[in-house]
Amino acid sequence: MTMTFYKYQGTGNDFVIVDNRLQSINKKDTKRIAAICDRRFGIGADGFILLENDDNVDFKMVYYNADGNESTMCGNGGRCIVAFAKFLNIIENDTEFVAIDGLHKAKIENGLVHLQMQDVSLIKTFDNHLFLDTGSPHHVQMVSGLDTLNVKSKGSKIRYGAPYKEAGSNVNFVEEISTDNFAVRTYERGVEDETLSCGTGVTAVALAMHKSGRTQENDIGLQTQGGPLNVTFNCNDTGYFNIWLIGPAQQVFKGEIEW
Numbered sequence: 001m002t003m004t005f006y007k008y009q010g011t012g013n014d015f016v017i018v019d020n021r022l023q024s025i026n027k028k029d030t031k032r033i034a035a036i037c038d039r040r041f042g043i044g045a046d047g048f049i050l051l052e053n054d055d056n057v058d059f060k061m062v063y064y065n066a067d068g069n070e071s072t073m074c075g076n077g078g079r080c081i082v083a084f085a086k087f088l089n090i091i092e093n094d095t096e097f098v099a100i101d102g103l104h105k106a107k108i109e110n111g112l113v114h115l116q117m118q119d120v121s122l123i124k125t126f127d128n129h130l131f132l133d134t135g136s137p138h139h140v141q142m143v144s145g146l147d148t149l150n151v152k153s154k155g156s157k158i159r160y161g162a163p164y165k166e167a168g169s170n171v172n173f174v175e176e177i178s179t180d181n182f183a184v185r186t187y188e189r190g191v192e193d194e195t196l197s198c199g200t201g202v203t204a205v206a207l208a209m210h211k212s213g214r215t216q217e218n219d220i221g222l223q224t225q226g227g228p229l230n231v232t233f234n235c236n237d238t239g240y241f242n243i244w245l246i247g248p249a250q251q252v253f254k255g256e257i258e259w
């Protein structure tokens with residue numbers, strides 16, 4: 001079967017996206033999904049995303065990591081699927097869709113995609129890191145010398161080590177630029193490498209910086225290898241809410257491949 005796909009990237013986090021409203025894709029074929037994401041033998045991507053119909057909202061997002069396994073929420077992928085839904089004329093500039101972690105509002109404004117993330121009530125603080133789930137699990141750790149850090153080596157040790165082990169966590173290394181601006185490099189679970197940015201990751205970093213008192217701001221700039229992202233939020237004594245991940249999402253090319 002010939003499958004039409006669209007290659008998208010959001011600040012360098014890249015995805016193969018397929019319109020699966022006719023349910024033509026065999027979602028159990030994880031080997032095939034991994035092969036499509038392979039950077040040498042396939043199209044190459046950090047993740048594989050299906051857009052599907054939903055009875056209650058504009059569409060459903062199904063996300064797979066590059067290892068072929070269905071995974072938890074992808075923030076950059078969420079921004080890209082909103083751009084894809086507009087390209088398909090499923091939506092105008094405002095939408096509500098469903099993903100594995102629930103409902104998400106989104107809007108396209110001034111060429112940027114604004115994606116609302118789930119509320120976060122629990123942020124665990126440890127001696128040298130914080131842990132929180134922003135739709136995907138994230139370990140957040142301050143470092144110095146971020147530019148020269150071996151993210152893959154250091155990140156995989158944390159991702160596979162205790163307490164995360166096989167289930168794992170994504171790992172974000174952070175350096176403060178100013179009180180409302182942070183540089184972030186992320187090791188992504190399921191890609192098992194550094195990605196150029198991670199949407200749920202920079203969201204976790206913004207909230208962790210506020211929780212740990214490194215910022216009092218609620219509109220945070222995150223500088224990633226793939227470009228700038230913004231996270232805005234409100235908070236009260238029950239936690240963080242009205243959380244928005246804001247950044248660009250581009251279609252790079254369209255193609256066909258035998259599925």
Ligand SMILES: N[C@H](CCC[C@H](N)C(=O)O)C(=O)O
Nearest residue numbers: 071074075076136198199200
């Ligand atoms: N690798 C992540 C999912 C994708 C997250 C990332 N691509 C994002 O933009 O949030 C995990 O398995 O938890």
